[in-house]
Amino acid sequence: MMKGFLKPESRDNIPAQILKELPSWSIYVSAENLHTILPTSYPIHGFFFYPFLDNNGNIIRLFIIDDLKQSQGTTGLKEKDVDVVNNIIRIKDSREGLLDSRKMECIDGEVVVTVNEKLKDFRDREFNLLNAQISMVLYICSQINDIKEKNQFKRSEKHKKHVHTHHELPAQNIREWDVGIRMGQAIRQYRQAEPTGKERTTIGSKRPHIRRGHWHTYWTGSKKPELAHERKPRLIWLPPVPVNLEDVNKLPVVITPIDK
Structure with a gap:
């Protein structure tokens, strides 16, 4: 089902307000086969996602933590963030900053070209992953009728009160949902x-x-x-x-x- 919504219309003005429809303030999305559907920089088991709110209840930043599969020396967790400006998700701005920590300087001109090409390819793959993750989260926010909790889905009243606070309390237990089954x-x-x-x-x-x-x-x-x-x-x-x-x-x- 992922193939149907992993490539939404390329637009950089998605209202962050949509993310307040999340079933919980923090979620983990399983994505075992995502790297087989589109080219990504590394395979993942899934990812954690949570929006960060200010004291007025406005979403000011989105955090994604990739749960990396063991592949080519990568394993563990990798955190990245997405900019939110004036309640608008700025995906393209985040793309430009994906490799800020990976800048290199080389004397040999040919090496510079090779490195730049490799970095561009890696950045494109990272952006593919980021864009797919945002699309999956938007699907969860939008298609609430096709989300079923393992017991019985019910939007948490406690979450409604807590989502607008600056700090969140740890979850007392893990809630699991099946998404997009029908x-x-x-x-x-x-x-x-x-x-x-x-x-x-x-x-x-x-x-x-x-x-x-x-x-x-x-x-x-x-x-x-x-x-x-x-x-x-x-x-x-x-x-x-x-x-x-x-x-x-x-x-x-x-x-x-x-x-x-």
Whole structure:
């Protein structure tokens, strides 16, 4: 299911307010197979994510801690952050700072070119990972109907009170959620039918797919012609959504076991 939403519309003005829909102030997202879907700088088991708020409840920075797999000498945890300016997530600004600590100076011009190319490739891969992680977190914030707690999902009232404080208390226990199970089943059902021509589409209709997260402009105000001058555009972030897929709520839950 990751392939459907790991490449949202490239835009650098995502409102940080969306992240207040997180089910908890800090989450861990499992991403064992992420490096097989898109090129990243290193494979990870998953990542921790939490927004940092000021005393007024405004999100001022995002923190991501990568849980590294043992590969080519990398292991353990690696922290990085994403800038938030005026309540807007600044992903591109964060990209420029990904390698600030890795600058090198060489005398040989050819070596400089080689190093710069390697650094650019590494930075691009790190940005792929960062962009994918933000997309996954936005999906969790937006698709709350396709999130199911192992016991019973219920938004924590305690979290609502705590999310706007400067300091957070350690979690008393770990809560686990299954994410995107029914939607993932809908996508698999379509992909299995596609090679045999069983998909139920007609000429002129779009085939089932996941529309990437994107911005959409809504016009607010009266639709009366005489009041048309009073209508105003409103830009709203739309999360990844299924198009022409069966009702995901009616599909059976399918959980694929993962070898540890």
